Amino acid sequence: MPQPKIRPAVSSIEEQQILSVAKLALGNPDVIPLWYGESDVVTHADIRRPAIDALERGETFYSHKTGTPELRQVLADYMAGLYDISLDMERVSVTASGMAGIQMAMQAVLEPGDNAIIVAPLWPNAESTVRVMGAERRFCMLDFSDAQGWALDLEKMAGMIDSNTRMIFVNSPNNPTGWVMPSEQQAALLELARERGIWIVADEVYGRMVYDGRAAPSFLEHARPDDPLFVVNSFSKAWAMTGWRIGWVTHPEFLPGSEMSFTDLFGNLIEFAYSCVPQFLQRGAEAAIRDGEPMVADMIEHCRRGRDITAQRLPNIPRVEGFRTPDAAFYAFFRIAGTEGRTLAYAQDLVRHAKVGIAPGTAFGPSGEGWFRLCFAQSPELLSEAYDRIERGLRDIP
Numbered sequence: 001m002p003q004p005k006i007r008p009a010v011s012s013i014e015e016q017q018i019l020s021v022a023k024l025a026l027g028n029p030d031v032i033p034l035w036y037g038e039s040d041v042v043t044h045a046d047i048r049r050p051a052i053d054a055l056e057r058g059e060t061f062y063s064h065k066t067g068t069p070e071l072r073q074v075l076a077d078y079m080a081g082l083y084d085i086s087l088d089m090e091r092v093s094v095t096a097s098g099m100a101g102i103q104m105a106m107q108a109v110l111e112p113g114d115n116a117i118i119v120a121p122l123w124p125n126a127e128s129t130v131r132v133m134g135a136e137r138r139f140c141m142l143d144f145s146d147a148q149g150w151a152l153d154l155e156k157m158a159g160m161i162d163s164n165t166r167m168i169f170v171n172s173p174n175n176p177t178g179w180v181m182p183s184e185q186q187a188a189l190l191e192l193a194r195e196r197g198i199w200i201v202a203d204e205v206y207g208r209m210v211y212d213g214r215a216a217p218s219f220l221e222h223a224r225p226d227d228p229l230f231v232v233n234s235f236s237k238a239w240a241m242t243g244w245r246i247g248w249v250t251h252p253e254f255l256p257g258s259e260m261s262f263t264d265l266f267g268n269l270i271e272f273a274y275s276c277v278p279q280f281l282q283r284g285a286e287a288a289i290r291d292g293e294p295m296v297a298d299m300i301e302h303c304r305r306g307r308d309i310t311a312q313r314l315p316n317i318p319r320v321e322g323f324r325t326p327d328a329a330f331y332a333f334f335r336i337a338g339t340e341g342r343t344l345a346y347a348q349d350l351v352r353h354a355k356v357g358i359a360p361g362t363a364f365g366p367s368g369e370g371w372f373r374l375c376f377a378q379s380p381e382l383l384s385e386a387y388d389r390i391e392r393g394l395r396d397i398p
């Protein structure tokens, strides 16, 4: 009898390694979870209220596929102000999370036989999506030195491009390393993409999570309206809205070199996936952008406290190496001596025996052996206790 089939591109994807750790104790109050990229802050009442009011008003119907005109306008104005650029709202589409934005961008561009160059280490979901599309991943690893930290070698990246390269995926500020792509490199990479006819997907979901200044450099500061560029953003991190599943993508209005509306094409992909982002959520998101600057400032202060505690404690724990205080995002990425070749198992042992959950570096691409990531966007008390547990764990678990 013929058996029902699943695409090998899908069935070959292994369990995500952060989940392989988290599932040992998800929801278990005895374990301190630092494995996911999420703060312990609840979304502010001034964002929740407009969403609740919208529901009460009966905003329970299908809505615009690329977002309400109100939210798209607010987002376009916000980014224009943030980066000192002009931006038409036609170039902004609201998506059901940053992740959904990444997925739509990849659906628009990649097919089997294509390859995508991925700057890594990187949060795993983006490269998995390249695989779902049946395309090939090519990792362009950031270089690390204890003295200089993390850096991207653009020449190395240019050497990886061939005639099947359709996309370069770059996440800055970076999860997990905290690397921030310098503005000059963004300009140079954009120029390269123009010359070679390759799309850039710039994942800027941590763009506001910086400890100096208002925002990290953005590709938008260099982009022309018709550049082959997607800039992915999210409400999840800076506005503490992970569970809302809402983000936005800035893209060209027209298909580069043609009169075809790219906004319509992108809207079609949204429609075929989930039709639209629920309207009541968009009302909350509107408030987040309009009134949320003090909330973003509070979130950064919360993370700064976590980062200070991390910088005091983590490098002083015996066996911890390679930690550098990040300039952005809310992760510590570091090595634990003696764990190469069993990184995932070691993270699992820390959950079982030390009651603390951190993510294995092997989840973030090749060269992650011996590395680990933790999220420090937590309250000082919780973090201090977590570092006590990590210290004991590293002493007791060989």
Ligand SMILES: Cc1ncc(COP(=O)(O)O)c(C=O)c1O
Pocket (backbone or CB within 6 Å): 037, 097, 098, 099, 100, 123, 171, 174, 175, 203, 205, 233, 234, 235, 236, 242, 246, 247
């Ligand atoms: C680098 C990066 N990009 C995108 C996302 C997606 O964010 P969301 O789907 O919650 O908007 C995350 C979430 O952890 C992330 O770390």
